[in-house]
Structures are given as C-alpha cells and as structure tokens.
Amino acid sequence: MGFRCWLLVITFVLSMGFRCELAGAHGRRQLLQSLEAADDGVCTAVVSPQGYECQEYEVKTQDGYILTMHRIPQGRGGGRAGKRQPVLLQHGVLMDGLTWLLNPPQQSLAFVLADNGFDVWITHGRGTRWSRRHESLDTSDPAYWAWSWDELASFDLPATVGFVVRQTGQKLHYVGNSDSSISILRGKLVDKIKSAALLTPVADLTYMTTPIGRAAASAFSGEMLGALGVAEFDPKGYVNQHIALGSWNQFLESVCALPGVNCYDLMASFTGPNCCLNDSTVDMYLKYELQPTRGVITKYDHGSSAANMAAYGQSSPPEYHMSNIPHHLPLLLSYGGGDMLSDVKDVQLLLNDLSNHDADKLVAQLVKEYAHLDFVMGVNAKQVVYDGLIAFFDKHS
Numbered sequence: 001m002g003f004r005c006w007l008l009v010i011t012f013v014l015s016m017g018f019r020c021e022l023a024g025a026h027g028r029r030q031l032l033q034s035l036e037a038a039d040d041g042v043c044t045a046v047v048s049p050q051g052y053e054c055q056e057y058e059v060k061t062q063d064g065y066i067l068t069m070h071r072i073p074q075g076r077g078g079g080r081a082g083k084r085q086p087v088l089l090q091h092g093v094l095m096d097g098l099t100w101l102l103n104p105p106q107q108s109l110a111f112v113l114a115d116n117g118f119d120v121w122i123t124h125g126r127g128t129r130w131s132r133r134h135e136s137l138d139t140s141d142p143a144y145w146a147w148s149w150d151e152l153a154s155f156d157l158p159a160t161v162g163f164v165v166r167q168t169g170q171k172l173h174y175v176g177n178s179d180s181s182i183s184i185l186r187g188k189l190v191d192k193i194k195s196a197a198l199l200t201p202v203a204d205l206t207y208m209t210t211p212i213g214r215a216a217a218s219a220f221s222g223e224m225l226g227a228l229g230v231a232e233f234d235p236k237g238y239v240n241q242h243i244a245l246g247s248w249n250q251f252l253e254s255v256c257a258l259p260g261v262n263c264y265d266l267m268a269s270f271t272g273p274n275c276c277l278n279d280s281t282v283d284m285y286l287k288y289e290l291q292p293t294r295g296v297i298t299k300y301d302h303g304s305s306a307a308n309m310a311a312y313g314q315s316s317p318p319e320y321h322m323s324n325i326p327h328h329l330p331l332l333l334s335y336g337g338g339d340m341l342s343d344v345k346d347v348q349l350l351l352n353d354l355s356n357h358d359a360d361k362l363v364a365q366l367v368k369e370y371a372h373l374d375f376v377m378g379v380n381a382k383q384v385v386y387d388g389l390i391a392f393f394d395k396h397s
Contacts, residue, residue, distance in 0.1 A: 042070050042122075042130065046101050051076045052114060059163045061155040063147075065126040066133040069160060070097060072122075075115035076105075084119040085194075085397050086168045088161060092178030092202075096128035099177065099376050109175065109389075112382055116390050119168060123160050125152055157189060165192050173393045177376055178202050178342065185325045195330035195396040197389050199375040200342040201350060274338075274371040274378070325354065330361045330396040334385050336370030363392060 043054035047070065055071040074084065089110060091099045100122055105111035114120045124130040127145065137144040161184070164172050174184045174196040184196055305315035312318055325331075331354070335347045344366065351364060367374070367384055375385055 042098065042101070046098065047072060050105050050111065052105075052111065057163065057167075059159050060135065061126070061159040063151065063155050064135040064137070065155070066131070066135065067126060067156060067160065068124045068130040069163065070122045070124075072110060072114040072120040074119070075111075075117070077115070083170070084117055085393070086119040086121060086164050086170055086172040087113050087393065088121045088123065088164055088172050088174050089113075090123050090157070090174065090176045090184070091125065092176075095177075096124045096130060097122035102377060103379065107379055107382055109376065109381070109386055112386050113390070118173075118390075118393070121160075121164050121172070123156070125156055157184060161189055161192050173197070173397075175199065175389070176201075178372070185329075190326055190329055193329070195332070195393060197332040197334070197392065199334050199385070200336060200339055200372050201333055201347060202342045274373045325357070327356060327358050328361055330392070331357065332363045332365070332389060332392045334365040334367065334375060334389070336372065336374060337366060337368035338371040341372045 041056065043056055047054035052072050053074060055073065057069045057071065059067045059069055061067065089097065089100045091097055100110040101108050105115070110120050110122055126132075126147070127139070132139050134144055139145075161172065161174075171192055171194045174193045176184055176196065177199045178201075184190070184193060308315055308317060333347065333351070335342055335344065337344060347364075354362060365385070365388065370378065370384070375381060378384065
C-alpha cells in the first residue's frame, strides 16, 4: 500500500487531543524556555550549553530550498584521536533534527555518537523550523509547499549527504528514523555511505495496527488536502487557516469513538505502548517536534491515471523496490515488538525483500518491549540500541 498524508492527520490528532501536564527536570525546563526565544538556534539553545562544540551550515538543494545542518564534530572530552568518521542523522516526517537531542547527553544519540568519537551531522528537512527558506519562494506561497516526500529523498538528501562528503572527504554512516530510514537506499546515494542503520524502518503499511492510522488512511490523502486548499500542513495549527475547525473536530470525534483508541493517551494509540520515555522529553516532543510538512513517501500521485502516465509512463505512482539495494551495503535494522506503525510483520516483509543481501552485511534487531518512539527517545536506548549501533559502525569503518 502506498503512503498518503495519513501521518499528517494523525499528528494533528495527537497535537490537538493530547497534551502532557508535566514539569520535567529543571534542565529540560530551561531548554524549553531557551527554545522559546526566536533568536536562539539549536547550537545556542541545545548543544553548546551541554559543553559540546557546535557548528551550523546552510545547504541549498537543486530545487532552491535552503536547509540548515548542525554539526557536533567531537565529544565533550575530545574523544578518539585522528580523523573522525562522519555520521548523518536523518529525522522522520513531522520531526526535525532536534529529535536526536531531546534527552540528556548520555541518552541522546547525537551526543552519544560524538562522545564515542564520531563526527555528527544533523539534518533539518525543508519546511521545518530551522529550514524554512528558499532562494525565491516564501513559506506563505503555496508554491513553497508544492513537493512530496519523494522530493525529500530526491533533493534534500543528495544535498546534505553531498555536503558532508565534500566537507569531510569521507563516506559517511547513516542513521534514518521511521519513514526516513529507507530514503538513503535509493539511487547513487548508496555510493556515498559506508553503512546504514534503520531505526523503526517504515517501508510498508500492510500490517499497521494503530486504529488512528487506519482511520486517517481511509479518510484522507495528500490529494484531498490539496483539493481543500492546504499548502502547508502545520500540526500545531499555526499556518493552516483554510479548513474549518469544525471539520477537524468532527474527524477527531470520529477517531476517538473508534475501538481501541484512548483519546486520553493518543500517543500510545498512535505509536504503540512506548515503554521507556521520560515525561519531560515527551513534553518537549509534543511542543517542538510536530513539524510542518507536505507530502507522501512514495512517488507522488498526480491524482489521475493520465497525469501519472505523463509523469511516470504508468497509471499509478512507481513503487520503491527494496530488493534493488546493493547486497554488499552494511545494514542494521532495529525495530520494536510493540510498534503499531512499523509493525513486526511489515518489517519482516522488508527483510524478505532483503533475503538475498550478503549475510554478513545485514543485522536485524527486534526489541520486544519497544514501540515507535522508544528508539529515539527511550531513556535506556543507549544500552538497548545505540551501543550495538556504534559497534556496527566501528566494524564497518
């Protein structure tokens, strides 16, 4: 089944219907307050106060979008001597690079990698808070949002990956989360990476069990949002003024009435029962990581057989075939037994597509107690996932 904009609607549901009343740790509250200041960027507000060097770069895509990247070139203690191996961290849809920095340094993957001797690069996709510029378009212009998820893979990733390779003179390791995990595995980008770690990979939705996701998938699509005049889908509701609030409220009421949906804990109803999240981190996630977006994961559906035929030479958008991934590329897949988005059966379909992959280059890790967000926000993710990920990167460096 091809992806649509169901995820956009789901996140709107989460942002409207679920708010944590959590105090959190003092340090997390300070970070929240610092991010409120419009002039405080990621380096100033999040990275440097923790004692890490931080650098900020601008990268322009082939289609004119100006993206921000952040770099943590080394750990607090300096780390390993010699040239450090670059690692690119790619966030999922409706998130930005702050995802990798929400927990304290000993729990956040970006800091953990830096402290283990890696040169860490963090992306922020087009349209998110830190990457909202274009060489000629403004975010208020619908043309700014005239892209699908395919453009993120076709333009954003080549721009950011190429930039890191040019800056460091090295191939990089890649970490992708959720739907972004498979983006790197297409085209010539694989020639620029040493290995890829896919956390909660989303390549199929056949067995997705979240009732919210299935309701949104059947009720909405990217084309429907476009027909309603929506250019930017902002899950926090800052920009989108084209749809009557009553329409959304009716949809929320219908979702909350579904069997298995607990509207007092919509995050669990959406992602699965995350076992290991810190309350203050969840608070920060809901406040800052519901990022605006526009698009789908597969090739864009132009809305008619004729339009798709003109664009692709076939009546429906082309599917991505994971079996085309080079067999020699080292891959680590880590997925959760409680994940309702990246269901175990769907991940198995992906592993089936990779059945001819070189056996010594493919590692699959099932964490039975984890759900979707535990892999990027879990308080014990370092011990459960990141230590093995680092060992995997070391082996293939």
